[in-house]
Amino acid sequence: MELKKMIIDEREVFFEEGKTVLQVARENDIYIPSLCYHRKTGPAGRCRVCLVEVEGMRGLQTSCSLPAKEDMEVKTHTEEIIEAQKLFINLLLADGHHNCLSCEANGECELQQACYHLGIEVPAFQVDSLKEDYDDSGEMIRRDPNKCIHCGRCIDACNSVVVNEVLDFGYRGRDVKVICDNDLPMGDSQCVQCGECSQLCPVGAIIDKKSIGKGRTWELEKINTTCPYCGVGCQLTAYVDKKKNHIVKITGREVPPNDGMLCVKGRYGYEFVSHPDRLKYPMIKKDGKHVRVSWDEAIDYTAERIKTIIKRDGPDVFSAFGSGRITNESNYAIMKFTRAVIKTNNVDHCART
Amino acid sequence: MQNHIKDKIEAISARYPDKKSAIIPALDILQREKNNNLSSEDIREVAHYLGTTESRAYGVATYYTMFNVKPVGKYHLQVDTNIPGFLTGADEILKHLEKKLGIKSGQTTADELFTLTEVQDLGSCGTCPVIQVNDIYYENMTLEKTDMLIDSLRKGIMPEPDKTSYYSTECNILLKNRGKENSRSIKTYKSNGGYKTLEKALSMKPSDIIAAVKEAMLRGRGGAGFPAGLKWGFLPKNDDRPVYLICNADEGEPGTFKDRQIMEYDPHLLIEGIAISAYAIGAKKAFIYIRGEFRWIAEILEKAVKEAEDEGHLKYTDIVVHKGAGSYVCGDETALLESLEGKRGYPREKPPFPANKGLYNCPTIINNVETLATVPFIIEHGVEEFRKIGTTGNFGPKLYGVSGHVNRPGMYEFPLGTPLEKILDAAGGVKGKLKAVIVGGLSVPILRADEIKGLKMDYDSCLKAGTMLGSGGIMVINDTVSIPELTLRTIGFYAHESCGQCVPCRKGSHTIKELLKKILHKNGTEEDIELVLKLCRNIKGRTICPTGDAFSIPVEAMILKFRDEFDALVSN
Ligand SMILES: Cc1cc2nc3c(=O)[nH]c(=O)nc-3n(C[C@H](O)[C@H](O)[C@H](O)COP(=O)(O)O)c2cc1C
Ligand code: SF4
Ligand code: SF4
Ligand code: SF4
Ligand code: SF4
Ligand code: FES
Numbered sequence: 001m002e003l004k005k006m007i008i009d010e011r012e013v014f015f016e017e018g019k020t021v022l023q024v025a026r027e028n029d030i031y032i033p034s035l036c037y038h039r040k041t042g043p044a045g046r047c048r049v050c051l052v053e054v055e056g057m058r059g060l061q062t063s064c065s066l067p068a069k070e071d072m073e074v075k076t077h078t079e080e081i082i083e084a085q086k087l088f089i090n091l092l093l094a095d096g097h098h099n100c101l102s103c104e105a106n107g108e109c110e111l112q113q114a115c116y117h118l119g120i121e122v123p124a125f126q127v128d129s130l131k132e133d134y135d136d137s138g139e140m141i142r143r144d145p146n147k148c149i150h151c152g153r154c155i156d157a158c159n160s161v162v163v164n165e166v167l168d169f170g171y172r173g174r175d176v177k178v179i180c181d182n183d184l185p186m187g188d189s190q191c192v193q194c195g196e197c198s199q200l201c202p203v204g205a206i207i208d209k210k211s212i213g214k215g216r217t218w219e220l221e222k223i224n225t226t227c228p229y230c231g232v233g234c235q236l237t238a239y240v241d242k243k244k245n246h247i248v249k250i251t252g253r254e255v256p257p258n259d260g261m262l263c264v265k266g267r268y269g270y271e272f273v274s275h276p277d278r279l280k281y282p283m284i285k286k287d288g289k290h291v292r293v294s295w296d297e298a299i300d301y302t303a304e305r306i307k308t309i310i311k312r313d314g315p316d317v318f319s320a321f322g323s324g325r326i327t328n329e330s331n332y333a334i335m336k337f338t339r340a341v342i343k344t345n346n347v348d349h350c351a352r353t
Numbered sequence: 354m355q356n357h358i359k360d361k362i363e364a365i366s367a368r369y370p371d372k373k374s375a376i377i378p379a380l381d382i383l384q385r386e387k388n389n390n391l392s393s394e395d396i397r398e399v400a401h402y403l404g405t406t407e408s409r410a411y412g413v414a415t416y417y418t419m420f421n422v423k424p425v426g427k428y429h430l431q432v433d434t435n436i437p438g439f440l441t442g443a444d445e446i447l448k449h450l451e452k453k454l455g456i457k458s459g460q461t462t463a464d465e466l467f468t469l470t471e472v473q474d475l476g477s478c479g480t481c482p483v484i485q486v487n488d489i490y491y492e493n494m495t496l497e498k499t500d501m502l503i504d505s506l507r508k509g510i511m512p513e514p515d516k517t518s519y520y521s522t523e524c525n526i527l528l529k530n531r532g533k534e535n536s537r538s539i540k541t542y543k544s545n546g547g548y549k550t551l552e553k554a555l556s557m558k559p560s561d562i563i564a565a566v567k568e569a570m571l572r573g574r575g576g577a578g579f580p581a582g583l584k585w586g587f588l589p590k591n592d593d594r595p596v597y598l599i600c601n602a603d604e605g606e607p608g609t610f611k612d613r614q615i616m617e618y619d620p621h622l623l624i625e626g627i628a629i630s631a632y633a634i635g636a637k638k639a640f641i642y643i644r645g646e647f648r649w650i651a652e653i654l655e656k657a658v659k660e661a662e663d664e665g666h667l668k669y670t671d672i673v674v675h676k677g678a679g680s681y682v683c684g685d686e687t688a689l690l691e692s693l694e695g696k697r698g699y700p701r702e703k704p705p706f707p708a709n710k711g712l713y714n715c716p717t718i719i720n721n722v723e724t725l726a727t728v729p730f731i732i733e734h735g736v737e738e739f740r741k742i743g744t745t746g747n748f749g750p751k752l753y754g755v756s757g758h759v760n761r762p763g764m765y766e767f768p769l770g771t772p773l774e775k776i777l778d779a780a781g782g783v784k785g786k787l788k789a790v791i792v793g794g795l796s797v798p799i800l801r802a803d804e805i806k807g808l809k810m811d812y813d814s815c816l817k818a819g820t821m822l823g824s825g826g827i828m829v830i831n832d833t834v835s836i837p838e839l840t841l842r843t844i845g846f847y848a849h850e851s852c853g854q855c856v857p858c859r860k861g862s863h864t865i866k867e868l869l870k871k872i873l874h875k876n877g878t879e880e881d882i883e884l885v886l887k888l889c890r891n892i893k894g895r896t897i898c899p900t901g902d903a904f905s906i907p908v909e910a911m912i913l914k915f916r917d918e919f920d921a922l923v924s925n
Contacts (some may be wrong), residue, residue, distance in 0.1 A: 045702045045897050046855050059894045065702055084891045088438060091860035125884060127867045150853070159406070168408035169853070171415045172680075174863045176853035182393040185417075190407075310576040 006072040015068050022063040023321050025076065031084055031239060033114035036151035037064035038200055040161055040260065044152050048115065049088050053080050060084065076108050093123035095174070097131050105204030107217045111149060112203075137187030139197055140209055140268045143178070148205040150176055152199035162196045162261055195267040199251055210268065214248035215241050224253060227266040230324045231331075234258035234266050246274050251269055253350035310342065319346030354398050358386055362402060362489055368673050370595075370638070373405050376695035377412055377678050380420055382646070389487065390424050393595030397727060405695065414853075416697040417470070419645050419681030425468040426461045428506050431485040434471050436605045436795060437756040439842050442495075446482050447471055449496050453503060466507070468493055473846045474607045474681065475530050475646055478756035478826060479763045480518050488648045519763025520614065523778055524742060524750035526873055527723065528766045537653055539660040542621035548666050550733040554629040555669065562633035562732060563736075569731045569739045570748055575601055575684075575721030576610075576794065576823045578812040581728075583642040587636050587708035594715040598636035598670070599693070600627055602643040603677060603684035604721045606903075607795040607846060608826030611752035612722035614764045616643070616650050619726075620657035626725035628661075629732055631670035634718050638671050642689050645678040681850040685898045686719040688852065696733065699854045702899030747811035755780035757829040758787075770811040771874055773817035776827065785831035793823025795843060796903035799836075800911035818912075836915035837922055838906055841869045847904035857892040858901045864888065865908060877923045886912060 003014040008021075008030050014250040015024040020043065032175050043065040051060040055073035060081060063074075075081070092111065093258055094322035096351065100106045115121075133145040150169070150236035155178060170179035192264035198206040220239040227234040235253040240246065247270045252260040272278055283290040293301075310318060320338040322331040338347040354362075361382050366375035380398045384391045391414060400410035414420045417759070421429070430437070432447045443908045447458065448675065450469055454462055457470040477483035482493035482896065491502055491514050498515075505512045522528040530536040554562055567582025588596060600623070604612045615623055623641075643651050654674045661667050675693060677683050683692045687701035711717020727749055731739045740779050742750045747769040753776050758763045760781025767776060773792065775781060787802040792810065798820045800808070805833045808818050815822040848862040868885050871877040889909035912919055 043702070048855050048857050048895050048897075051895070065364060081886075084895060087888065087891045088856050088860075091856060091864055094864060095860050125864070127864050149856070150859070165406040168406065168412040169699075170408070170412045171853075172697075173848060173851040173853045173857055176859065179408055179411060182397055182411045 001141065004070045005067070006068055006070065006074065008074045009076055019068050020064055021052060021061075021066045021068050021072070021074055024068045025063065025074075026180055030076060031117060032063055034109055035149055035202055036153065038202075040254075041107055041153050041156035042272055043130075043199065045158070046151055047088070047149065049085050050258070051084055051123075052076050053078050053081060056335060082118065085114070086120060086124070087173065089120060090124045092149050093120070094125050094127050095129050096149070097129070102148070103113050103204040104207040104212055105147075105201075109204060110202035115327050117149055122157045135186050136209070137185035138193060139187065139189065140211070140264065141186060141195065142192075142207050143186060144205050144207070145177055147203050148178060149203055150178070151202055153200045153202060154178060154206055156202070156293045157200045159197045161200075164190070164194060164196075166191045167197060193264045193268065194262065195264070196261055208249055211239075211249040214246075215239070220248060227262065228325065229263075229265050229269070231327055232257060233327070234262055236262060236266060238270070287342075306342070315344040316346060318342050318344050319348070322347070322349040324349070324351040354383075355386075356403065358382060359402070362399075366403065371694065373403050373662060373695040373880065374675075374693060376403055376405065376410060377417065377645075377692070378676065379403060380410075380597070381676065384420060388427075390421050391858075391868065393422075401784060403695070409696070412697050413695065416680065417645070417677070420678060424461070426465045428466060428486050428678045429468045429470065431472040431475070432480065432620065433473065433475040433477065433483050433485070434842075435474040435846055436839065436842055437608060437762075438481045438483065438792075439826070439839075440757040440830065440834065440921075441481045441762075442484040446494055446496065446499055446738055447500060448501075450484075452818070453500070458910075462480045465563070466525060467503075473849045474605060476604045476610050476613060478608050478610045479754055480610075481756065481762075485646065486511065488644075488706065490649075491515070493517060511696055519761040519780070520765065521763075522766035523771075524766050524768060526750045526766065527615055527622070527726055527752055527765070528618070530622070531614065532618075536618045537620050537657065539657065539664060542625075543618070546733075547621055548625055548661075548664075550729045551625050551628050551666055553631060554732050554838040557732075559633045559635060562629065565731055565736050565838070566728060568736045570746060571724065571727060571731060571739075572723055572747065572749075572812060574723035574751070574824070576821075577798070578822060580722060581724055581823060584708065584720075585630075585708060585865045588634060588707065588716050588718065591711060592716060595638065596634055596636045596716045597712045597718060598627065598631045598634060598639040599686075599689065599712065599719045600639065600641040600722055600725055601684060601686065601719055602641050602647075603681075603689065604683035604722075605648070605684045605850075606643055606753065606824055607790060609824040610756070610766060610829045611825065613647060613650055614752065615722055615726050616647075616654055618655050621661065622729065623654075623722055623726045624657055624661050626667075626728040628667060628670055630718075630720065630725055630728050636670060636672070636718070640693060640712075641672065641674045642683070642693060643674060643676055644683075645676045648676065651676050651747045670708070674919065681846075682898070682900055685783060685900065687849045688715065688898065689719065696854070700900075701850050702897055742768045744768075744809065744811050744814075747813060749827055751810070751823045753810065753827055755827045755829065757785040758831040758834075759829050760784055767810070770809045770814065773805050773808045773810050773827070777829065780829075783829055783831060785833060787829065788832040789830045789836070790835060791828040791830070791907070792825075794826040795828070795846065796899075796907060797823045798906055799830075799914060801914055834909055836918045837869065837873055840911040841866065841873055843911065844904055844908055847900065851900060853896075855897045855901075858896045858904075861888050861892045861901070862904055865904070872919060872922050875922055879920075879923055882912065882916075882919050882923060 003017050025153045032050050034050035036044040050063045052063045053075040132145045155167045158164050165178050179184045223238045223240050235255050236248045238250050239249040241248050252262040254260040284293050320334050322334045335347050366372035383395045390873040396414045397407050400407045434443045461468040470541045477492050482494045484491045493515050547911045563585050571581045572578040602612050658672045681697045682688045683698040685700045707717040725894050744784050751769045753765045764869045765779045789799050791799050812822045844866045846875045848866045851858045851862050853859045868881045891906035892905040
């Protein structure tokens with residue numbers, strides 16, 4: 001596609017038609033504070049922090065919803081912009097309860113990042129606001145309304161990305177809050193704990209319970225891998241505590257096939273990896289006890305037993321089960337092996353009902 | 354859900370292209386069936402019945418103030434303490450009721466007979482103080498009448514409301530039938546030529562009607578003064594999506610009570626205006642979005658629509674009366690669209706504009722009641738006659754609602770550009786010594802007494818005078834009023850009404866309110882005043898919808914013009 005040119009902060013940058021100013025800036029590593037935009041949920045216009053000044057346009061514009069145009073001239077940090085950004089963020093800080101010291105989002109929080117860039121150390125003013133209780137009813141997820149900035153990303157994620165249709169805004173004005181179904185505790189609602197909302201929350205208002213206190217992002221090694229549960233092959237990042245050799249958190253990677261989404265098992269069912277009972281190598285029962293053996297020995301032993309039994313009782317005593325956790329190709333091989341080598345049609349799959 | 358309720362909901366939802374639009378009427382029906390209360394279970398049933406999510410339905414039920422998700426008593430008393438009420442003694446009435454009933458605002462008596470709620474703007478500015486009891490407005494209230502009301506309710510009798518209100522007309526266009534016997538019947542309307550103009554219009558080419566409205570320079574009466582003909586011209590050409598016309602009858606801005614005068618006393622004038630305009634823009638379906646509190650007026654409209662249908666005047670366009678459920682922001686055209694689609698009243702980001710992507714993503718024109726009610730005159734008498742009324746670029750008649758400290762608060766029809774002093778005279782003159790006037794509804798900058806000399810009440814003159822004509826809701830304030838107190842009331846309204854979607858408005862209105870409270874309680878500092886000003890400066894023009902402007906502009910003006918009163922509160 002033909003690239004177009006525009007100017008951001010006196011720098012020429014090139015972009016593809018159809019992008020917003022915020023997207024073009026990000027692609028060019030120009031930071032514009034923004035709290036409610038996410039690629040997957042789209043421009044929401046709710047935080048009003050992503051302000052820019054555009055030559056020839058009156059007032060400031062929200063860059064997340066502003067289409068980039070050829071030869072546009074944009075400024076991202078004039079005094080006017082910074083004053084407004086600081087003020088809006090201070091409004092959020094003044095009427096919320098933020099303390100990064102022990103917050104799970106520390107280091108990954110988009111509000112904290114904006115504060116850092118704008119040099120906001122402590123809220124410039126304070127208004128009375130009551131502290132609310134956590135919603136700890138979800139099996140895997142904790143919701144902390146005190147840190148919610150009402151960006152609506154979780155809501156759009158739940159309704160439009162994973163289409164579980166659990167979340168929405170309830171109430172009005174300053175009383176607005178994110179509700180599950182009829183304003184039920186998350187654990188009593190229809191939520192399936194997929195964690196998409198948690199992944200897209202820009203702050204620490206929706207967090208993964210099992211990760212609380214288990215390590216901060218920069219202390220953990222991030223390992224990209226494929227989810228072992230099913231054949232879809234979702235891509236994920238495992239956050240690993242190297243010293244303990246434990247996974248402490250998993251997030252979905254925004255690449256095909258899952259674009260960040262995971263199911264409850266993929267996102268939260270990771271303890272088996274370091275479970276003491278986990279089978280890690282082949283074993284054969286000898287004298288009533290499982291004994292570790294080499295792969296060669298295990299395979300030879302199994303082949304031998306299959307051959308013997310089939311010879312004795314015929315191929316129809318054999319049956320094979322494929323699995324949703326393995327790939328299509330592996331399932332094909334199982335089928336081929338069963339029909340062509342063993343010569344029986346007794347082949348099935350765990351996902352068939 | 355019981356079958357008879359289902360039938361009612363089914364019948365209502367059939368009137369909308371998408372049945373999800375029926376969520377507000379459905380919740381309303383259910384609430385009425387359930388002694389004025391809505392349970393979570395009711396809301397869930399409505400969600401399932403209309404095919405929407407439970408959280409969406411619950412979000413709707415908790416957005417609009419008219420849904421009682423928390424139980425209320427048999428009689429729900431709502432006292433409007435917004436500016437016009439505040440100026441005429443609503444606070445005293447509220448206090449009196451609190452004492453008399455032994456409950457605070459927001460509470461219900463132990464016998465579950467009364468719930469008392471302080472509310473914001475019921476659209477009764479000219480007949481304040483007002484107490485709404487369930488569906489009925491008791492206007493022109495006094496302490497004595499309040500006692501009588503409560504005594505009667507205790508006996509289980511809803512008394513007849515006092516309907517007195519002042520008005521006069523110099524133009525005889527918008528209020529021409531007011532005061533006539535049976536002014537709202539189709540017979541009265543037709544007796545002096547009603548619906549003849551529609552016939553004439555239907556014989557014209559739609560484009561000629563649009564051209565006439567354009568040439569007449571009819572400016573929108575909803576507040577912004579945007580030329581109606583120009584707006585109609587924005588509709589896309591050769592587009593096969595249906596076109597909708599929406600009449601904005603939300604009338605929620607403090608100081609504004611004009612549209613109800615047309616709808617209550619001359620509903621056919623509005624219906625004829627809608628029918629002509631809908632034909633001009635090619636809309637086969639039109640909606641009247643009326644604020645839910647005006648229930649009796651909605652019933653008048655429904656009856657009038659039925660009459661007009663029965664007499665064959667609505668063959669081209671079908672008109673649906675849709676009641677809101679308590680939200681000022683739903684007067685904003687895109688919030689109105691969301692609300693009409695059965696959602697929370699969250700304004701949309703513009704562009705796209707409704708003319709391109711409006712109701713159900715189809716081309717939509719939204720006009721105010723008064724705008725549409727003015728259209729028949731233009732078609733009947735011609736552009737030239739219309740342009741004889743008013744001042745250059747500000748043609749036609751205008752309804753001026755006068756409230757607050759005047760002797761005859763009420764509705765006065767004059768040509769645009771009539772001097773404010775003349776209008777105030779018509780309203781019986783100022784009570785006491787004039788201190789300030791808000792000329793166009795609560796969202797415009799206040800004027801000091803010395804700034805109103807010779808002010809002509811039209812769009813351009815008001816702009817030149819540093820304010821706006823807005824809706825033409827004139828609030829008169831005498832020297833007994835503390836401006837800081839007035840400012841707190843102002844922001845109190847917007848903080849209550851903010852939809853909560855964007856940060857500067859949701860948090861800004863609340864923070865300004867808290868700072869002003871602090872100042873009024875004499876705990877504030879000079880920095881607090883400066884912070885309020887800084888907030889106003891920064892919020893202006895930076896919110897999703899103009900509500901951010903609607904409070905930052907007047908609050909800023911009140912402080913800048915009456916700074917000494919604020920300083921006096923912080924200096925000691
Ligand atoms: C917060 C807000 C509330 C509004 N309330 C009303 C209202 O109650 N009635 C109305 O006609 N216009 C209201 N407006 C203006 C409408 O958005 C719209 O401009 C108007 O209905 C257009 O009609 P007109 O061009 O005929 O004036 C409101 C605007 C805002 C931003
Ligand atoms: S949510 Fe962000 S800003 Fe708030 S306490 Fe956590 S890290 Fe800090
Ligand atoms: S965990 Fe999944 S289903 Fe539950 S609220 Fe979040 S996004 Fe919706
Ligand atoms: S919980 Fe998180 S994602 Fe959801 S609205 Fe609040 S801050 Fe945004
Ligand atoms: S300005 Fe206020 S009313 Fe308008 S969208 Fe924002 S929060 Fe809602
Ligand atoms: S990121 Fe643009 S308004 Fe929030």
